[in-house]
Amino acid sequence: MIDARSITKTFETAHGNVEALRGISLQVEQGEFLSIMGPSGSGKSTLMTILGCLDTPTSGIYRLDDRDVSTLGDDDLARIRNEKIGFVFQTFNLLPAYDALANVELPLVYRRKGGPEGMQPVDRQSRRIAAEEALMRVGLGDRMKHRPAELSGGQRQRVAIARALVQKPGILFADEPTGNLDTKVGAEVLDLFVQLNEETNVTLVVVTHEKEVAARAKRTVEIRDGLIVSDHSGPGARRQTHS
Numbered sequence: 001m002i003d004a005r006s007i008t009k010t011f012e013t014a015h016g017n018v019e020a021l022r023g024i025s026l027q028v029e030q031g032e033f034l035s036i037m038g039p040s041g042s043g044k045s046t047l048m049t050i051l052g053c054l055d056t057p058t059s060g061i062y063r064l065d066d067r068d069v070s071t072l073g074d075d076d077l078a079r080i081r082n083e084k085i086g087f088v089f090q091t092f093n094l095l096p097a098y099d100a101l102a103n104v105e106l107p108l109v110y111r112r113k114g115g116p117e118g119m120q121p122v123d124r125q126s127r128r129i130a131a132e133e134a135l136m137r138v139g140l141g142d143r144m145k146h147r148p149a150e151l152s153g154g155q156r157q158r159v160a161i162a163r164a165l166v167q168k169p170g171i172l173f174a175d176e177p178t179g180n181l182d183t184k185v186g187a188e189v190l191d192l193f194v195q196l197n198e199e200t201n202v203t204l205v206v207v208t209h210e211k212e213v214a215a216r217a218k219r220t221v222e223i224r225d226g227l228i229v230s231d232h233s234g235p236g237a238r239r240q241t242h243s
Contacts, residue, residue, distance in 0.1 A: 001170065001203055002028035002051060007060035009046050009226075020046040021057070022226040030170070031201040033194070035217035037208055043226040045175060048207045052085055052173045053077045065170070082110060086164030086172045086202075090179035092156045094148040094163075101144040104131040104163045134162035138192060154185035161192065171203045172196070178213055190216045 009021040020043045028034055038044040049055040050062060053069055056077070062070045069080060081087075094103050108127040122130075135144050138158040148156050157177065164172055174193065178186030194216060197204045206217060214220045222230040 001030045001065060002026065002205075003061075003063040004051065005061045007047070007050060007057045007062060009043075009050065009055075010058045020226055021050075023060070024223075024226070024228055026051075026221065026228065026231075028203060028205065030203055031197070033197045033204045033206075033216075033218045035206045035208055035214040035220045036223060037211070037214045037220055038223035039209055042223045044207050044209075044223045046226075047223065048173055048175055048205070051205065052087060052171075053080050082107065082167065084170050086167060086169035088157070088160050088164050088172065088174040088177050090176040092148070092160045092180075094156060094159060096148050099145045099147050100135060100140060100151070100159045100162075101128070101131050103148070103159055104134050104166050107163060107167050130166050131162070134166040135159070137165065137196075138162045152185070153181050154188060157181065157185075157189050158192065161189075161196075165196070165202075169202065171205065174204070174206045176208055177206065178208075178210070186213075 004024060004026045007021055007024045007026075008019065011018045011020060024043075024047060026047075036044045036047060046055075050057050053064070053072075054077070056072070057070055060070065061068060064080065065084065069077065072080070095106070098106075105127045108122040108130060132141075132144065135141060138161050140155060140158050140162065143151060143155060143159075146155075148159070151159065157180075177193070178189055181189060190213060193204055193206065196202055204217075206213060208214055219233055220230070221228055
């Protein structure tokens with residue numbers, strides 16, 4: 001599913017060029033639960049933006065579902081994100097004036113039908129049904145009409161997960177998804193990720209600097225100074241084996 005080869009990313013700054021990624025190669029199969037771990041400034045978030053088609057590499061080849069997306073323009077990348085990828089962020093990114101149901105519906109407003117030629121958004125009734133199903137899947141069937149300010153941090157993150165799932169993406173990227181949550185609630189959110197990965201076979205890539213979060217994954221890639229320094233199976237894979 002993910003096949004990144006010799007990926008580099010260089011940013012121009014007032015003080016010269018900064019090499020955020022320095023030749024990373026990474027393959028991820030459908031249904032994997034991968035954590036990308038590293039300290040601040042290691043390049044892990046930059047890698048996620050490229051794998052998530054939010055940005056393109058300076059050099060190297062990135063193939064997603066056997067399609068080279070390394071040099072695509074913004075419109076094509078946006079279409080791929082809308083059709084194949086879901087995102088969950090540390091800050092939830094919910095619209096405060098909208099209730100949970102409306103927040104989850106939003107990605108479907110812009111969902112295109114019928115391939116490159118199709119320009120019609122998903123109809124209102126279908127959006128509503130899909131959003132309700134996504135919220136029920138994350139355990140918020142009784143909170144659909146609540147606005148973000150009326151929800152706990154853990155509930156807001158579940159809304160964000162439902163919003164990412166409503167399009168039924170093949171890949172779900174989560175960037176520090178427990179960073180704004182306490183230990184207990186963070187563990188509950190991780191439990192939900194594990195459940196989704198096991199039950200739906202969605203490919204899950206979690207970017208984190210926390211060892212406790214990485215330990216839940218089946219595989220962990222560690223990045224330092226823009227390079228992969230370790231790639232190994234994690235405790236999550238061993239738990240899975242013994243279950």
